[in-house]
Amino acid sequence: MADDNATPEQGGSKKKLIIIIVAAVVLLAAAGGAAFFFLSGDDGSQEDIVLEEQSNALPAIYVTLPKPFVFNVTGDEQQRLVQVNTQLLVRGAEMETLAKENLPLIEHALLNTFGAATVEQLRTPQGQLEIRRQSAENVRAALIKVTGEPVVERVLFTGFVMQ
Incomplete structure (x- = not known):
């Protein structure tokens, strides 16, 4: 009879031990993931940081x-x-x-970007978004060479027709 009572206690303690180990592993994994997420820095470029600072300080002009x-x-x-x-x-x-x-320089950079586009890119919203992003990058790069500053935050399409 004494042996029968001892066996269930060991089985119960093994279940508790397994549950505690699983909970500890899950807790450590969650803590590791949270630490990685919060401690990993933003990989934004220096230009993005400068543009972000500008956007907070000055009014938008189109x-x-x-x-x-x-x-x-x-x-x-x-x-x-x-x-x-x-x-x-x-x-x-x-x-x-x-x-x-610097409008002639800006127009030149935009025309070069638009000239490299394909019909497939311009048909989809994602492709148009990519062309706008490339346009902004090319305009900023051209203006940095001349003025030393990115000047343009975004390039916006206010009209778009393809025939």
């Missing part, structure tokens, strides 16, 4: 480009004609002045 961009794209059986109206988002009057002074 610079409208005087003429729409009209260009041909290939990728189908036939060529397509595309017209894009664009505006530039800048922060502060100083950046607005720099953008207006």
Whole structure:
């Protein structure tokens, strides 16, 4: 009889031990994941940090480009004609002045970006988003070389027609 009572206690303590070990492993995994998430730094570039600081400090100003961009794209059986109206988002009057002074450079960077686009890219919203992102990067890179500052925060499409 004494042996019968001892066996269930050992079985019960083994279950408790297994539950405690599983709970400890889950808790350690969750703690490790949380530590990795909170302690891993943001891998944002220096330009993103500068643009973020600018966006918090200065009001948004939209610079409208005087003429729409009209260009041909290939990728189908036939060529397509595309017209894009664009505006530039800048922060502060100083950046607005720099953008207006460098409009030919900005137009050149945008035309090069648009000229590299394909019909497949321009048909989908994701492709258009990628073209806007590439446009902003190319404009910033061109302006940094000339002015030393990124100047343009975003390139916005205010009109888009593809025939």
